[in-house]
Amino acid sequence: MSEQLRFIVEQLNREPFKKSFNLITFDSLDPMQLLQILNDVLAEIDPKHAMDIREELPEQTIRRMCALLGMLKYKPPGNPSDVSSFRQGLVSGSTPVVHPILHWLLQRLPELKKRAYLARFLVKLEVPAEFLQDDVINDTSHQYEELVESFKTYHKECELLRTSGFSTAEIRRDIGAMEEEKDQLIKRVDRLKKRVDSVSNHQRMLDQARQLRVEKEREESLTHQKQEQKNQLFQAEQRLQRAKQQLKDLRQAAADANPESLMKRLEEEIKINSYMVSEKLPKELEVMRRSVQYLQKISSEPAMGQADLQELEDKIKEADSQINQLIEKRMMRSDPMDDKLTLYRQQASIIMRRKESKAEELQEAREELASAERDLRGRSQAQDSEGGEIIRTDELKRLVGKLRGKSVMHKKKRQEVSELRAEYGVLQRTEEILKQRHETVQHKLQTMEAEKGISGYSDTQEELERVSAIKSELDEKKGRTLDDMSEMVKKLNSMIVDKKSALAPIITELRSLRQCCQVLMCCERNILGFLLLSITRALLLLAFQTRETAVKTKESSQEYEEKKAQYESCTAGLESNRSKLDQEVKALRDDTSQEENRYHYINSMSEVIEKQIQRAAEEMKAYVSSDPQEKKKAIREVYMKNISEQELxxxxxxxxxxxxxxSHSANMEQMKLWSDLHTLMEAKRQSFIQSQSQTSIGRVIQEGGEDRLVL
Structure with a gap:
């Protein structure tokens, strides 16, 4: 019931009603207001019902509403033969009658609008048979029926045109664009014909180009057929493997089976199925029927109040006390024979419960088996259609192992992430605390600067430091960017030279190929011209057909415009009243929000001023105190100490x-001298190494000469 009310309120708050209800205000409406809302919803479906129900008699209102609901094929809940109670509830505006009507209407609003619109033209007039004997009346009735049938056909065509997504303006634009393209293509074709006429053997070239295109298309179709045959072969192999596996399983099952075991298995299945059919399922059906009857009984009863709930609780308490008394009486007059039978009854009940639990487990296992078989069948069909491979047991085990390893890694990473989040929360909290302390210190520093007459000193100092830091960073970036740009220019120049040298032979080949391509392009454009002429003819025929349909839809659009003007004139008055009320409500809400903001602002300012007075009192107490340790705690002393330290x-x-x-210039000269000394020592070292190598070479040559002399 609450879901029904919530749906009605949501739909009434939307377009086109805009009622601005909530559950409480809608539930507290009186019967006349509820009937007016129902009339507004019916007026949205059929504009003829747009009126104030206070201006007509209740009998006329109920007759009008019942006629429209009957035309819309509304069936009241409950007993359909009890029409008088439904009419009485509708006259009195009772919520059990009006709420289901509103719920049903708001669920199907677009469909009902269409049905009400069609009912005005499709309702057949019942003419008595004696009047139909007149030729004029008979012809008129036949003409009326023909007009109804023609309206049906025209309405269907109009709906098809609306849902097709095409419009005459778009088609005209497309036709104009196509005509322009046609003119351009004709001009191009003329120019190309003039060029081709001068070429010798152009007809032979056209035939060769056509033959080449045909062969390419044939090659593509053959490759496609080859791929399809490969897929079919692969699917056939997969089906063969599955069939072999099924045959193997069936043979194994048949090898272990004998007639006695099969008969026993079948007997067990028959017993289980007979128990399920004769005992378990009827009990479940009976329980479900009772629950359904109980729920229907609860839903048919009216809403209960607090007094009804209290009365039901009292009845429950009385029933519980009576049950306890009966149990005590039974225990007092219990005989030993009943005590002996209770043991067997308990055992029988335990066995029945076990039997029921096992039957439920069996049913669940069967359902799981059936779902698994359906899943396996669907997956096998998908594999057959896609041509994919089936995962085998060893691959599945490997995948499971990988997934387990990944799950372990996932848990570790998740734990690390949780630790990092906790640390992040701690750091964020410390950052907030430090920011608060910094803000308090800055506020106190600003007050002290104002007292001393140097307000803004710390801000200007920080700004100068920040500007100097930014300037140094910009200077560094400029130097880096200049170096990068110079390197980039060098690289680009080298790349351009390499590309030119590499493209030089390709360009020479491209010139010769371009001439051949131009000849082939001329041939293809001639063929395209003929194809475009046939396409334009088809489009012109389509445009002629659309013009005929536009003439047909024009008549229906005129009637739609008239009805739309009536609806807009009716809604204009309601909209003006609603806009006035909205303006008044908006002005009152603005006033309340301003007053609330002012109230909160004054409270927050008073709290801030109290904190400032408290801090000033504490500072004054510390400053006036005779204890030197207490004076040192004063903010003024601390900041004076910090200022003196920073100045030093x-x-x-x-x-x-x-x-x-x-000392910069002297140090630079000294560094230059050291670098010169370093280069000088390096030159001496190099010359010493060269002299040593020359002497060793001379000795080797000398020793070689001596050896030759000895030989």
């Missing part, structure tokens, strides 16, 4: 910078 540090750094600047 800046003074030392400036002195160091001054010394570096003064």
């Amino acid at each position: 540090l800046g003074k030392k750094l400036r002195e160091k910078q001054k010394l570096v600047r003064e």
Whole structure:
């Protein structure tokens, strides 16, 4: 019931109703308002019902609504023969009657609109037989039936044209573009004919080009057939393997089977199936029927209030007390014979429960087996259609092993990710705390600077440092980019030279091939011209047919425009009233939001001022206190100490910078002298190595000469 109400409220809040209801306001509507909403929904389906129900009698309203609902083929829930109770509920505007009607109408709104529109033209008039004996009335009725049939055909054609996605404007644009392309192609064909006429043997070249194209198409079809035959062969091999495996399994099953075992198996299956059919399934059906009857009974009853629930709880308590009393009486008058029978009854009930549980397990196993067989059949069919390979047992084991390894890795990575997330949360919290402390310190520093008359000193200092850092980074980037650009220019120049040298022989071959290609292109364009002429003829025939259909649809569109104007005039008045109410509601909401914002702003400002007063009192207390340790804790003293330390540090750094600047030129000269000395020593080392090598060569030559003299 709540789902039904929620659906009705959602649909009424949307276009074209825009009622702005919620579940409480919609449920609290009186019967007249509920009937007016029902009338508005019916007016959306059929505009003839757009009116205020207070301006007509209740009998006329109910007659009109019932006629429209009957035309829309609405069937009230419950007993269909009880029409009087349905009419009485509709007259009184009762929610059990109106809510199902609204739910049914809002579910099928576009379909019902179409049905109401068609009913005005397709409802057949019942003429008595004695009036049909007149020739004029008979001819008129036949003409009316013919018009109804023609309306059906025209409506179907109109729906097809609407759903086809084509429009006359688009077709005209396409035809104009095609005519322009046709003119351009004719001009090109004329130019190409003039060029080809001067070429000798152009007809022979055309025949050869046509033959070449035919052979290429034949080659493509043959390759396609070859691939299809390969796929079919592969699928046949797969089917053969599966059939062999099934035959092997059947032979193994038949080898172990004998008539006695088969008979026993069949008897067991018959017993199980007979138990399922005769005992288990009827019980389940009976339980389901009882639950359905109970739910139907609950749904047919009206909504209960708190008093009804309390009364039911009291009845339940009384029934529980009576059951307890009966159990006590039974225990008091229990005889020993019943005690002996209870043991057997308990055993029988235990056996029945076990039997039922085993039957349920068997049914579940059968369902799982059937689903597994369906899955296997579907997968085998998919494999046959796709031509893929079936995964074997060893491959499946290998895949399972891989998946297990990956799952272990996944768990480890997941644990690492959770640890990193926890660490990230801790770091984020520390960052927030540090930011808060930094903000408090900055605020106190700004107040102290304002007191001293040097407000903005820290900001300007930080800005200067930031600008200097940015300038140094930009200088470094400029130097790097200039070096990169020079290297890139060198690489590009070298690549251009290499490409030119590599493309020189290809260009010479391309010139000779281009001339042959031009001749073949001329031949193909002649053939394309003839094809385009046939295509344009077909398109002109299509355009002529679309013009005829446009003339037919024009008449129906005129009637649609008239009905649309009536609907727009009716909705304009309702829209004006709704817009006024929306403006008033918007103005009131803006006022409330402004007041709420002002209230929250004042509260937050008061809290901020209280915190500032508290901090100022603590600072004053620490500053006025006679204890030197307490004075040192004051923010002023801390910042004065930090300022003095930073000033001393800046003074030392400036002195160091001054010394570096003064000794820069001398140090550069010294470095140059050292580099010159290094080059000089390197030259001496090289000359020494050369002299040593020359002396060793001379000795070798001398020794060789002595050896020759000895020989």
